Amino acid sequence: MKEIIQQYLEKYGFEALCPKAVLFDMDGVLYDSMPNHAVAWQRSMATFGIEMTASDAYATEGARGVDTIRMMVKKQQGRDIDEQEAQRMYDEKTRQFHLMPEAPIMPGVLELMKQIKDCGLQIGVVTGSGQRPLIQRLLNDFKNYLAEEHITTAYDVKRGKPNPDPYLAGLKKAGNLKSYEAIVVENAPLGVRAGVAAKIFTVAVNTGPLPDESLIKEGANLLFADMPSFNLQWNHLFHQIYDLR
Structure with a gap:
């Protein structure tokens, strides 16, 4: 050491x-x-037509949620979204997360x-x-x-x-x-x-x-x-x- x-x-x-x-x-x-976050990410992003796997959730862990969303939207939909739109999507992820057990x-x-x-x-x-x-x-x-x-x-x-x-x-x-x-x-x-x-x-x-x-x-x-x-x-x-x- x-x-x-x-x-x-x-x-x-x-x-x-x-x-x-x-x-x-x-x-x-x-x-x-993180298991709860992975499920919340998958469920919430699916409502916006974004496919996010558990592996994606773990690989992007630690980044700001809005940054992860902007990256995923750009990658899968070819769109640049502003922070406000990303925040609205992140709010849904937050809602899904708080439905999970503590x-x-x-x-x-x-x-x-x-x-x-x-x-x-x-x-x-x-x-x-x-x-x-x-x-x-x-x-x-x-x-x-x-x-x-x-x-x-x-x-x-x-x-x-x-x-x-x-x-x-x-x-x-x-x-x-x-x-x-x-x-x-x-x-x-x-x-x-x-x-x-x-x-x-x-x-x-x-x-x-x-x-x-x-x-x-x-x-x-x-x-x-x-x-x-x-x-x-x-x-x-x-x-x-x-x-x-």
Whole structure:
């Protein structure tokens, strides 16, 4: 693990990795919600004549919903639609999603957050969603670890993942931190690409059906099979980081 951290530092010319915050993605990381999202995407887009598969939903996870819709419409119908039309379509996706059963908190997350807090680090969330009910649920479920001012949503940026903007906004909300002062936790290729583009040490947790390679090729610094595995390794990672300082 020390070698991986050292490679990260050398890549960007940083002297040390000095984490003050951990920035979590939401869907597929904090909640086991991606199966619900996949169904909601398929059902809602079908009403607009757009074929969207479960694989499409996982592959585009992390991007702003309106950006995904504009891309799919252009690809399948050859039309350029504005953000307002895309938002109306996304509203239907939101409606379908809220008809689904409530997604459970991802196993291992609460334990991991407790360890992070005990280490004196701040916790933030960087999500491509902007749905108020989901933000309120975050605040209810993680009230001991998360404050609203540390949540970055689709409405905080003009360019969503895979651009670095969401995680750069997350750094700003965490107290104008530098890239080497945070750790990103992601489960999706576009999210990993965004974290890496922001030059943040990025941990991928493969909680979905995509192959590990889809996360590794985007530049993930570390890869875990699930959140409990990352939870078990947190203290080791934290001490390895500080051994190199």
